[in-house]
Amino acid sequence: MTKKILLTFCISLLLLTSAANAADGQLLPPPTTQVQSSQCGQVLPALNANIYANVVAGASYYMFKVSCTLPSGLPQVQTLVSALRVFNLTQLGSYAFSRTYTVEVSVNYGGVWQPYGPACTVISPTPVTTIQSAQCGITMVSLNDPIYANAVTSAPGYRFRITNVADASQVYIVDRALRDLRLTNFPVSSGATYTVEVAVKNYDGTFLPYGMVCSITAPVLITKLQSAFCGRVMTSLTEYLYADDIQGATGYRFKITNMASGAVALIDRPLRTFTMSLIPNLTYSTAYRVEVAIKDPQGLYLSYGPFCTVFTQTLPTPKMQLSQCEMACTSVTEMMYADDYANATTYRFRLINTELGYSQYVDRPSRCYNLNMFSGLQPGTAYTVKVAVKINGVFTAYGKACDVTTPPSLPATRHSISFNENTESDTSLMPKPYPNPFTDYFSIDATLRADAEVSVKVFDMMGRLLDAHNVYGKDLPALQFGSNYPPGVYNVVVQLNDQVQTMRVIKR
Known part of the structure; x- marks a missing residue:
């Protein structure tokens, strides 16, 4: 209660004194303020560092008038109103690093904006950054591993300048919104050493000075067939073989050499896999040497890695599909299928009936046939069918025999052809x-x-x-x-x- 009475007394005394001064014609000066003297003429520690005005008792608001000269030479004036006596440059509509600002402060006192106080200059920082020390001088493990610059608070971007140590004419500029760089961001050379400098992007689109130089070495980009496939006999020509994965590789080139003939095939793949069935003129029971090169981000194939030997399977013994054996056909147009064989260009189907002395074959580009393709068949009669396939221009031996029975009735021939069985000449061909x-x-x-x-x-x-x-x-x-x-x-x-x-x- 005593404190409340004392406060009321002080306020009353202040009002009486003001009234007395006014009666004597002595007006009080309007309250003014300015940026604290400890910050005037100083470089701010950060772009978002707080700038304080001296406090004015009873002030409702503070207005900060911030002026600067733009790189174009034009003046720029911005104002910011705050209920507090503090602001920072990032609260303005436009701001930048490495710039001198003039700051004046006005207060709203008793509902009236008072004159600005004395001007004060502050300077925004000029940050310099570099690659983190932990990564300087190292050899990168992968093209995709990030290389980090030291972070700069409020930086809108970073510029990396990369120079090939072995060829100073190879200079690359990479602009990034974040502080990370990857070797895939520029045309990297396998095993090359580069110097890397970093500059901070300013808010006016320019870049601040580069920081200290740091060296980074790119990995040697080679790969090979996975060891699990080396020395193996392939179980199938369509089995996938895998190279070791290389991060950052945009493709893989497989160099396959026939160890018997010396023939070389190159197979380019977007992924790290291929099958032996992709090799032209593939031969069975053959050793092949496989080497792998990766395609770098610039689309260039690099050096081949260590070779690996794989063996193709033995020449297949063709046969009809199991479901087609012991088959009683209901129609001469019903298609029957052999097993599928990689790189087979022709399927030869032979029908045999030893009791009738019948033996005839048809060659097909696909693995199916029907009885309509054969002549002289007897209705309701069992025939043995065998299959051979042509691979690389050579037919395999016939495989396992399979029986098929013709329909009970066969369509009649629509017309007849005359033959001269007694003449010794073949006569003219007029089909x-x-x-x-x-x-x-x-x-x-x-x-x-x-x-x-x-x-x-x-x-x-x-x-x-x-x-x-x-x-x-x-x-x-x-x-x-x-x-x-x-x-x-x-x-x-x-x-x-x-x-x-x-x-x-x-x-x-």
Whole structure:
């Protein structure tokens, strides 16, 4: 209670004194303030360091007028109102490092803004940074590992200047919003040493001076096939082989050398894997030397790493799919499939019936066939089918035999062809497809000796081989083509010795 009475007395005395002075014609000077003298003319420790005005008792607000000269030479004036006697440069609409600011302060007293007090200058800092000392002089483990500059408070960005020690003309400038640099940010050379300098970006878009130089060495970028694959016999030509992963690599080049022939294949891959089936003219039961080079961020392939030897599997023994064996066909157009073999360009299907003395084969570009591709078959009769495949221009031996039974009835031949079985000459080759155009299938009419060996091939208009048959003249009439072709135009090539005839047929 005593303190409250004393405070009331002091306020009353102040009011009476002011009134007495006013009555005597003596007006009080308006209250003014300024930045604390300890900060005037000083360089701020940070861009966001607080700048204090001297306190004015009873002031409602403080207005800070901040003036500077821009790099363009134009003046800039900004004001900031605060309920507190403190502000920092980052509260302004525009600010920058390494700049001199003039600060004046006004107070709002009794609802009236008072005159500005004396001006005071403050200088924003000019920060300098460098690569962290822990990373100077080291060899990087990976291209993707970050290299850090020392952090600068409020810095809007960093500029890295990188110079190749071995070639001073190779200078790269990398601007980053953050304080990290990666070797993938510029055209790095494997194993090269670089000096790195860092400058802080200013808010006006310029850059402050570079800091101290620091050296960094790039890793030697080599890789190899993973050791688990070295010396192995591949279980499949489509099995994936992996190189050691190299961070920052943008691709991998596999150099595969046939140890028997010396043939070299280069396979470029975006990933660190490849399969032996990608090698052209692959041979089985063969040793291959594999070397790997990585593609750097600039798209250049670097040196190959240590080689590794792998072995392809033994030559396959082709066979029909298990589900196709002991099969009783219901239609001559039903497709039957062999197992798939990598790099096989031709599948040869042979039908055999020893009791009937029957043996005939067809060559196919794909791994399927149907009974309609064979001539002279008997209805409801079991035949043995065997498969051989052509790999690198050579047919394998026939594989495991499989039985197939023809349908109870076979379609009748749509037309007949006359043969001269007594003449010793093969006669002229004058084949004619019939019917043409066709809707179901067509056959070929020709006058040939019964034992003349004839080759028939059918190609689509893209040049793809669709059917291939080697038959005797007596069996040619029974061949039927086109039941599984889509509507279109096809070329038929018939060859007898050195005579070749090409015909065009149309399927509607």
